[in-house]
Each structure stands twice: as structure tokens, then as C-alpha cells.
Amino acid sequence: MLARESKVGAGESALQGERLEAGRLARVVTHLLEAESLDDAALLGVFEELAARQPAFALLTGLWGPALYRRHRALYRGFILRRFRSAGYDPGRGAWRVAPWSGPYQEELERWLQLAESLEDAEVFRRLYRWRLTQGQPAGPKDVARWREDLCEHFGQVRGGSAGRRRVLERYDQPFELRELQALTLYRCDPEAARDYIAMKLSRVPVYRRRIWEALLAAARRRGDWPFARELYRLQVPPGQWRRDVEAISEHVRDPAELISWLEEHHPRGSFEEKGVAILALLRARGGEVLPYVRRHLGEAFDAPGGGALLREFLKEVAARRWWGLWARVLKEWAPQRLYEWEVMALLHASDLPDRERRRRLRLLGRVGDEAEVTRLSDVSAVALYARYPRLVRGVFAPRVMPSAVQGYPRLMARALQEGDEVLIDRMASALIMEVPRFGVVEVAEVTAQLTQYYRSLLSEPRRFGARVVPMLIELSSERRWRAGMLLKSNPLAHHLLVEALPAYLLDEAWLGALLRAPxxxxxxxxxxxxxxxxxxxxxxxxxxxxxxxxxxxxxxxxxxxxxxxxxxxxxxxxxxxxxxxxxxxxxxxxxxxxxxxxxxxxxxxxxxxxxxxxxxxxxxxxxxxxxxxxx
Missing domain, CATH: 1.25.40 (Serine Threonine Protein Phosphatase 5, Tetratricopeptide repeat)
Incomplete structure (x- = not known):
């Protein structure tokens, strides 16, 4: 009760929606901080409400931040980090403005900064340090240069060995770029503490600005720090230089095992177009000797800009060498759907290819492996493949032709019903039974209606119906989201199999037992x-x-x-x-x-x-x- 009365008395207008300018709000905040009737939890509730209602609250971080941090750091730290700002909207001025460090709260902020450093509170210290460094403005070249000087100075002066220096790097870490001179200073002072920090900073440098730091690389080699020297090369080598290095390695290293080792040691970090070009050139020059290296880094080549044209060149090369396993993997994992489908149809209609070889390659293209997203065939292509190789469609290609909430495959379903292909019909039904058709997707509703009519007619033979439907139901995944009301209302197939057909499952105790043990x-x-x-x-x-x-x-x-x-x-x-x-x-x-x-x-x-x-x-x-x- 006292907490509520204090809240109303201190800032009733502030808590009722009236937007106060920064000066008036500062008086309200000061009164709340001095109110003895508010305990810590009640004060936190009042400040949460103030921060949500008053835009100028962000401009007063220098007022409430140090006070709350000293009052109960464990309780208020989360609120401070959420609401920490060095700029905000001032309703009195009707505009956004910054709150400079050298303002009315500078002394409190300086003491807060020293307290956070003494407590080794890295997150709070980083925010306060950047505020003091930039005065709430975007960082300029002078600010970044000052940060580099402070980082090196405190890194060299700290006591406590490598552990203490790592804590300094954590506190002074800012999203600015490190230069070679400062990196060399850190490395010479304490290689163990500086190594990971330098590598982290270099990993954020764009590819087009890469340049090898020769002095730092030489220092690492003099120390015998070969892992760090190799990591520096991988993080900093420009694309053109790396491509020339790969050509030199390919030309001079003849032993295949040694060649793979050299290539892995010099493989750069990041994604860029020259990586795929160099890998393709390496494959053409050394053939199967570099296949282990190529397989490990294919994704980096095709995910880079310009990877589409490179992918077609790569497919031509591996097809000419008859590496059909690699060819199929590239098509399934990185090729767009149109290219994948075009290759399947081209293989299906290749007149000069023996039937055994055609089926072998189609199995390679259909088998689902480690790809993140299964590339699907269109309805027309699925019907063409089914007309010639129905066993492939029922087998390895089944995951690529199954209906979903957005794709129904009505032509394939009509062909399966015409042929009486029970295996394919049941697989397509099991794929649709848990789907809620999307609005406007007519073909999904059409296929669902066809399947519902088919199983209703099959219900006249209850033994046959149960023998086909029960295995389908017990294979449904337990991880699928169950939306009973929407599903049973909009999916007539699910309503028929899960509601209307219940008496048929009573005919066999084995069916009931299987349903009761389903996942x-x-x-x-x-x-x-x-x-x-x-x-x-x-x-x-x-x-x-x-x-x-x-x-x-x-x-x-x-x-x-x-x-x-x-x-x-x-x-x-x-x-x-x-x-x-x-x-x-x-x-x-x-x-x-x-x-x-x-x-x-x-x-x-x-x-x-x-x-x-x-x-x-x-x-x-x-x-x-x-x-x-x-x-x-």
C-alpha cells in the first residue's frame, strides 16, 4: 500500500500516459530514488513502467543507472542493460538528441565506470566506455584510434598473467577494426592471451579488404607458433594471392597425400567467388588426387556469389570424368530445383544410354542424403518418371513426389489410382493425412478428396482396409503438431481415417494393439x-x-x-x-x-x-x- 501511494505521489502524471520532457522526468526519477517507502522490488516495477511510458527515460541513464547499480546490482542489472541508452527522444524539444558524457551526470558516470571495472563487469564497462569515448555520437577515426591506444595500454599494464589480460580484452572489446601495429603489440606482450582475440577481429574483416600482416606473421614464425601463423594466412590471404598459391602448390607438390595436406593448411576462411574457380581449376589439373579436398569444400564454392555459373561448369567436368556420385550430390544439395529437374528429365529421355546405367544414375539422383532441403519434382515430371520407372517413384524418389500442404500431385495420384498402385497410394495418403490444405491450393484439396473417396470405397472390405490403414497410422511422427479442430474440419481424409473408420479397427486385436502402442x-x-x-x-x-x-x-x-x-x-x-x-x-x-x-x-x-x-x-x-x- 505504501509503495502504491509513493508511486502515485511521485509521478502520477508520468505513469498515466503524459509524456514529460527530460527535466520534469529527471525530478520524478530523483524523487523515486530518494523515496524510503519504496523497497527494491517496488522501485523496479515503477521504473519498468516509467521506461515503457516515457521516451525521455533513455536520456536519463546517467541519473538512474549509477544509483540502481550501487543500490542492488544483482536485481537491477538486467533492467539497466535493457534500458541503457546514450540518446533518446525528448518530448520537450520534439526531437531526438544525445546525452553527452560530459553532461550534468559526468561525475556519477565516471564513478560507475570505475566500479564496473573493479567488479570486472565486462558488459556494463563496455557500454560505459564507448559512451565516454564517443560522447554518444557515432565513432569517428579519432575515437577508434583512442580505443586502440587504451586497449594496448591497459593490456600491458594489467597484472594477473594471461587470465587477467584476457579479462582486459573482454572489457575493452569494441566493434572497431584492429590494426597491425596494435595486434603486434598485443601479441608480443602475451601471445597466449592475444592469439584468439586477434583471430576474432580478423574474421570480421571483409574479403575485399584482406591484406596479410607480414610483421605479425613473421613474429609468429619466429616464435615457432605455426598454428597461429597458418590461421593468420587463412584469415588474411587475398583471393587472388590464394589462387596463385594453390596453382603453385598443385604444380610443385606431386605426392597426393602431401598435396591434400598443403591445400588444407592454406585453405582460406570466408566465402568468395575465386574459391570455387580455384577448386575447379585444381580439379582439372590434378583430377582424382584432390577429390577428398574438393568434397569437403564444395559448399563454400557454390554458396559464394557467382556460384550458379560455376556449378554448371563443375557438373560438366565431373560428368566428363564419370564421377556420378559427386555429380548427383552437387545436383541434390546445391543445384536449383529447375536444374535438378532438367537433369532428371534429360537422363530419362537419353536415347543413347543403356537402361541399366540410366536407372543407376536415377537412383543416385533420387536417394535422399544429408541435404538440408529435399529438392522436389513437379507433377508432370513425376508422372513421366512413373510411366517408365514406377518402382523408382515408389522407392528412392518417393520423398521428392509426396504431396504437401502446398503441392498436391493430382496427375500422379490419378495415374496411381488408374494403375491400382496400393503402395504409392498409401504413401501419398500418409503424407497428406496430417496436412491442413493452404487456402487457395485447389490441387491439394482435389487430391485429398480423391483419397477420401478411395478409402471410403475400400471400407466395404474392412479386413483389407485395416491391413493397409493401420500400418499407415502407426508410422505417423509423434513430433508433428496436432491441430485437431482445424485438421478434422478441413482435411476429409484425416476425418475419415481417424473418426469415421473407428469400427473397422475393432475387427482385429493386433490392429488395436498396434494403435495403442503407436508413437x-x-x-x-x-x-x-x-x-x-x-x-x-x-x-x-x-x-x-x-x-x-x-x-x-x-x-x-x-x-x-x-x-x-x-x-x-x-x-x-x-x-x-x-x-x-x-x-x-x-x-x-x-x-x-x-x-x-x-x-x-x-x-x-x-x-x-x-x-x-x-x-x-x-x-x-x-x-x-x-x-x-x-x-x-
Whole structure:
């Protein structure tokens, strides 16, 4: 109550939406800092609200920052880092302005800077140091030069060995470029502490500005620091010089193993067009001797600017050498979809190629490997490939022709239905059953309707229907997001297989068991729902097996699965032994929930029904009147 009264008294207008100019807001902040009735937590709440409502709050970092930091560093540090600014909007002036270091709060800021340095609070120190260095303005050449001098001076003066110098580098690190003179000074002073810092700075230099620091490279070689010397070369070598070095290495090093070693030691960091050109030239000059090196660095070549034209040249070269494995890998991982599809169709219609060789290359192109994104075929190409090689479409090319929420493959589906290809139909159905069609994608809705009609007609043969659909359902991924309302409403195939076809799954206890053990919880729920159908005699016949298989779902994380499992167990328990097991499991789940202050009503009803029907089983399960569930 006192905290609220202080808040209103100190800055009611500031907290009610009125934008105050910096001077008036400074008086409000000062009053809040001096208010004895505000504890630390209440003051933090008031300042959070002020920072959200008042644009000029950022201009007062020099006022509230040091005070809060000294008052309770652990509590206020997160707020300080979030709201730390050296510029802001001043409603009094109607414009943005900077808050210079040499302003009314300079003494407090200087003391804050010294305190952060003594406490080795690197993040706060970096922000304060940059504010003092640049006066809140963008950094200029003089500011960067001053930073380099301060960095070298404090690095050389600090005590505590390499660990202390690393902390200095952390505190004084700024997003500015390091020069060779300063890097050499740091390295000569303490190579162990400076090595990683210099490499980090060099990794941020653009490729077009690379230049080898010969003095630093010579110093590393004199010390025998060959790993750092090689790293300097890889980080600084200009593209043209590296390309000439690769040509010289290729010309003079004859042993293949030694050649690979030299190439790896001189392989540059970063991505640039000359890298792919040099790799292709190296491949043409030395052939298979450099394949291990080429395979490791293909992505760097094709991801660089100009990689499209280089990719076509590379494909021609590896095709001329008949390296079909490498050819297929490049097409699958880095080629655009149009080029990949063009190569597949060109291979399919090549009249001068033996059929065995054509199928071998198509398998290489279809097999899904480590590529991040699977390149897909268009519907027309998929039909053309299916007309000639249906086994390839059902096999290695299946992931590349499966329908999705944005691509339906209606021609391929029509061809599969015409041919009666059950394997392909079931694979396409399993791909679509969990998809919510995107608005406006007509072909997906068309294929979904065709599949729904197909499986509805198949339902007239329940044994055949279950033998095909159950394996499809139990293979659904448990990681797929389940959107029951939207999915069952907009996907008629999912509604048919997961809701309408439930009685068909009762025909075989093996099907029910498979559904109840499926990885996906919503498929296990389907099994529980199926168990709840039919008459009591039907449930009793399969209770011994199916009810026990439904019991683990009583402790499921999803309440929908748990509710249906409780109903299935209640219908399926038909002897004292299964009732005891069900009571023990349900009561164990309930005990855990009730200890957390919640309980599932369905489980409470299950325990009550089974205890009333099987009192001896309840006694064996250890249920006592005081422990059992109450009414309802």
C-alpha cells in the first residue's frame, strides 16, 4: 500500500500516459530514488513502467543507472542493460538528441565506470566506455584510434598473467577494426592471451579488404607458433594471392597425400567467388588426387556469389570424368530445383544410354542424403518418371513426389489410382493425412478428396482396409503438431481415417494393439476411442489384451488421450486382476496430480467405478476409504 501511494505521489502524471520532457522526468526519477517507502522490488516495477511510458527515460541513464547499480546490482542489472541508452527522444524539444558524457551526470558516470571495472563487469564497462569515448555520437577515426591506444595500454599494464589480460580484452572489446601495429603489440606482450582475440577481429574483416600482416606473421614464425601463423594466412590471404598459391602448390607438390595436406593448411576462411574457380581449376589439373579436398569444400564454392555459373561448369567436368556420385550430390544439395529437374528429365529421355546405367544414375539422383532441403519434382515430371520407372517413384524418389500442404500431385495420384498402385497410394495418403490444405491450393484439396473417396470405397472390405490403414497410422511422427479442430474440419481424409473408420479397427486385436502402442499420442487416442465402441460383450472378449495396452495412456501428458484411455479401461476391465492393475496405475497418476493441486475428473470416475465393481481389487491395490476418490 505504501509503495502504491509513493508511486502515485511521485509521478502520477508520468505513469498515466503524459509524456514529460527530460527535466520534469529527471525530478520524478530523483524523487523515486530518494523515496524510503519504496523497497527494491517496488522501485523496479515503477521504473519498468516509467521506461515503457516515457521516451525521455533513455536520456536519463546517467541519473538512474549509477544509483540502481550501487543500490542492488544483482536485481537491477538486467533492467539497466535493457534500458541503457546514450540518446533518446525528448518530448520537450520534439526531437531526438544525445546525452553527452560530459553532461550534468559526468561525475556519477565516471564513478560507475570505475566500479564496473573493479567488479570486472565486462558488459556494463563496455557500454560505459564507448559512451565516454564517443560522447554518444557515432565513432569517428579519432575515437577508434583512442580505443586502440587504451586497449594496448591497459593490456600491458594489467597484472594477473594471461587470465587477467584476457579479462582486459573482454572489457575493452569494441566493434572497431584492429590494426597491425596494435595486434603486434598485443601479441608480443602475451601471445597466449592475444592469439584468439586477434583471430576474432580478423574474421570480421571483409574479403575485399584482406591484406596479410607480414610483421605479425613473421613474429609468429619466429616464435615457432605455426598454428597461429597458418590461421593468420587463412584469415588474411587475398583471393587472388590464394589462387596463385594453390596453382603453385598443385604444380610443385606431386605426392597426393602431401598435396591434400598443403591445400588444407592454406585453405582460406570466408566465402568468395575465386574459391570455387580455384577448386575447379585444381580439379582439372590434378583430377582424382584432390577429390577428398574438393568434397569437403564444395559448399563454400557454390554458396559464394557467382556460384550458379560455376556449378554448371563443375557438373560438366565431373560428368566428363564419370564421377556420378559427386555429380548427383552437387545436383541434390546445391543445384536449383529447375536444374535438378532438367537433369532428371534429360537422363530419362537419353536415347543413347543403356537402361541399366540410366536407372543407376536415377537412383543416385533420387536417394535422399544429408541435404538440408529435399529438392522436389513437379507433377508432370513425376508422372513421366512413373510411366517408365514406377518402382523408382515408389522407392528412392518417393520423398521428392509426396504431396504437401502446398503441392498436391493430382496427375500422379490419378495415374496411381488408374494403375491400382496400393503402395504409392498409401504413401501419398500418409503424407497428406496430417496436412491442413493452404487456402487457395485447389490441387491439394482435389487430391485429398480423391483419397477420401478411395478409402471410403475400400471400407466395404474392412479386413483389407485395416491391413493397409493401420500400418499407415502407426508410422505417423509423434513430433508433428496436432491441430485437431482445424485438421478434422478441413482435411476429409484425416476425418475419415481417424473418426469415421473407428469400427473397422475393432475387427482385429493386433490392429488395436498396434494403435495403442503407436508413437503419436493422437493415434493412441484413436485406439482408445475404438475400444469404447461396440457392445459390452465385444469389449469383454478383447479386454484381457486391449485394456492392459490402454492402461499406460492413463498417465499420458495429453488430457484427450487420458480421458479416452480411462473410458476404454472402464469398458474393458473384466476380471479382478486387470481391475487391480488399472486401479494402481490410475491412483498413482491421481496422487501426482492431486499433490500439484489438480486432478483429472475422468480418472476419479474410473477409480470410483472400478472400486465399486471390484472391491477386492481395490483392497489389493491399497485403496482405503480415506484415500479413495470422493463423489464425482
Amino acid at each position: 503419436a499420442w493422437f493415434v493412441r487416442r484413436v485406439g482408445c476411442q475404438a475400444l469404447c465402441l461396440g457392445d459390452e460383450a465385444l469389449a469383454s472378449r478383447r479386454a484381457r489384451q486391449c485394456a492392459r495396452q490402454a492402461m499406460p495412456s492413463l498417465g499420458a501428458r495429453h488430457r484427450a488421450e487420458r480421458r479416452w484411455a480411462a473410458r476404454a479401461v472402464a469398458r474393458g476391465v473384466c476380471d479382478e486382476e486387470s481391475a487391480r492393475d488399472a486401479l494402481q496405475m490410475a491412483q498413482a497418476v491421481l496422487d501426482g496430480e492431486l499433490s500439484a493441486g489438480q486432478g483429472d475428473a475422468e480418472l476419479v470416475r474410473l477409480v470410483g467405478r472400478l472400486s465399486a465393481r471390484w472391491p477386492q481389487a481395490a483392497h489389493q491395490a491399497g485403496l482405503r476409504p480415506g484415500r479413495g476418490p470422493g463423489p464425482g
